[in-house]
Amino acid sequence: MRLIFGVVSLLFISLVTFLADEIAPGDLATVRAGEKATLAQVERLREELGLNRPWPVRYVEYITKAVKLDFGTSAIGTQKPIKETLSKAIPMTAKIAFLSVLIAAFFGILLGTTAAVYENRFADRAVLSLSTLGVTIPNYVLLPIMVWIFALNLNYLPTSWAPDGQRVASDIFYLILPVIALSLRPMATLTRLTRASMVDTLRQEYVSLAVAKGVPPFRLLTKHAFRNAILPVLTVIGTSFGYLLTGSFVIERAYQIPGVGFEAIFAITQGDTPMILASTLVTGAMFILVNLLVDLVLPIIDPRIRESQV
Numbered sequence: 161m162r163l164i165f166g167v168v169s170l171l172f173i174s175l176v177t178f179l180a181d182e183i184a185p186g187d188l189a190t191v192r193a194g195e196k197a198t199l200a201q202v203e204r205l206r207e208e209l210g211l212n213r214p215w216p217v218r219y220v221e222y223i224t225k226a227v228k229l230d231f232g233t234s235a236i237g238t239q240k241p242i243k244e245t246l247s248k249a250i251p252m253t254a255k256i257a258f259l260s261v262l263i264a265a266f267f268g269i270l271l272g273t274t275a276a277v278y279e280n281r282f283a284d285r286a287v288l289s290l291s292t293l294g295v296t297i298p299n300y301v302l303l304p305i306m307v308w309i310f311a312l313n314l315n316y317l318p319t320s321w322a323p324d325g326q327r328v329a330s331d332i333f334y335l336i337l338p339v340i341a342l343s344l345r346p347m348a349t350l351t352r353l354t355r356a357s358m359v360d361t362l363r364q365e366y367v368s369l370a371v372a373k374g375v376p377p378f379r380l381l382t383k384h385a386f387r388n389a390i391l392p393v394l395t396v397i398g399t400s401f402g403y404l405l406t407g408s409f410v411i412e413r414a415y416q417i418p419g420v421g422f423e424a425i426f427a428i429t430q431g432d433t434p435m436i437l438a439s440t441l442v443t444g445a446m447f448i449l450v451n452l453l454v455d456l457v458l459p460i461i462d463p464r465i466r467e468s469q470v
Contacts, residue, residue, distance in 0.1 A: 162455055166448040171223070173444040174437070178219050181433050187211055191235045191431045222437070231438035236430045242438045245423060250442060253412070253419035255331075257404040257446075259339045264347035264404075265397050269390070271347075272354025273381070279359055287351060294348025300410045303341040310337065321417045338411045345407070346400040354393050361389040398454030402447045 181187075189206035190197075197205075206212055210221075225232070231242035275287040311319040321334050361367065362385055370384050409421030416422070420439050427435035 162452055166452055169448055170441070170444055174223060174226070174441050175219065177437055177440045178215070178222065181437065182215050186431060188235050188433045191433070192239075226438075226441060231441075232434045234427075234435055235432045242435055245435070246420065246438060246442055249418060249420045249423050250446075252417060253405065253408055253421060254446070256335060256339060256342065256408050256411070256417065256419060257401060259335065260343040260404050260408075261346065261397060261401055263339065264343040264350055264400065265393075268347040268350025269354050269393060272351040272393075273358055273386070275351070275355040276358035276362060277381070284355075287355070291348040291351040294344045295352075297344070299341045299345060299407050300414065302344060303338065303411060303414055306337050306341055320415050335417075338408075338415045338417060342404060342407050342411050346397075346403060349400065350393060350396060353396055354389070357389040357392050358385060361385045364388075394454060394457065398451045401450040405443050405447055 187206065189202050189209055189211055192209075193202045193205050210218065229243055231246070233239045233241050234245065271287050271291070275284040278284050307319055310317045317337050318334055322328075327334060367380065367385055370380055375384065405421075408419060409425055411417070412419040412421035413425045420443060423435060424439035424443075426432075427439065
């Protein structure tokens with residue numbers, strides 16, 4: 161059932177994007193013809209591309225080809241196949257999002273648990289203050305600040321991504337700044353959620369009973385409290401992936417990282433309709449797949465969810 165809802169959501173995303181392009185001024189023929197083309201040349205190209213057909217016919221044709229991973233060709237430059245461009249861009253965006261969510265989840269859960277254990281003490285107040293700061297600062301502000309400090313002043317890290325053949329170290333070295341900048345906001349959110357969930361769990365009767373029985377503190381946290389407190393956090397980790405995908409658009413463009421976000425923003429500025437449609441569809445598919453994965457993992461962690469589904 162979730163898979164069906166995912167497919168329907170993906171179709172809705174593609175339809176909205178397609179219609180938005182349909183009502184926008186200009187079209188693919190206008191972009192390919194260029195600014196100096198005459199009206200007759202544009203109309204001739206529009207007929208060759210099949211843009212004079214009704215939009216429902218063109219949308220069904222587009223979806224039929226997209227299912228086969230055929231997104232057509234780019235409208236600008238050498239007009240190379242979009243599938244070829246995305247096949248190189250998707251792994252980069254996935255790597256950035258995965259590393260970001262990994263860092264955000266690890267430190268968010270760690271800091272949130274620490275704050276809950278030391279509730280209303282200095283550590284708790286310090287973590288809450290830092291997490292509030294992390295939520296309020298957007299990544300497009302944070303990245304330039306980090307570049308100015310660590311790249312321009314301290315000269316520890318590169319100022320931007322380097323093309324193939326020009327990198328002096330592994331890809332991870334060039335991704336440190338963008339990944340950290342992208343992970344801080346979801347990290348702050350997960351910190352606050354983990355703290356709230358853990359505080360609520362530690363106040364439950366079964367935890368008090370475990371304390372009365374002399375269960376060691378570490379075992380109490382890991383076996384009794386953490387497993388129940390982590391469930392809402394896992395759900396938010398899945399939804400945070402969507403933020404990381406869209407947030408990576410700005411990060412990739414600012415840091416010149418050749419990912420889906422970089423290609424999508426460049427396509428928007430150039431009016432490259434096929435690339436815009438394809439990047440939106442691919443990003444939506446990645447987001448839906450991650451949330452489906454979270455839905456599959458939750459019943460494994462908590463048998464109560466599995467029993468309620470049955």
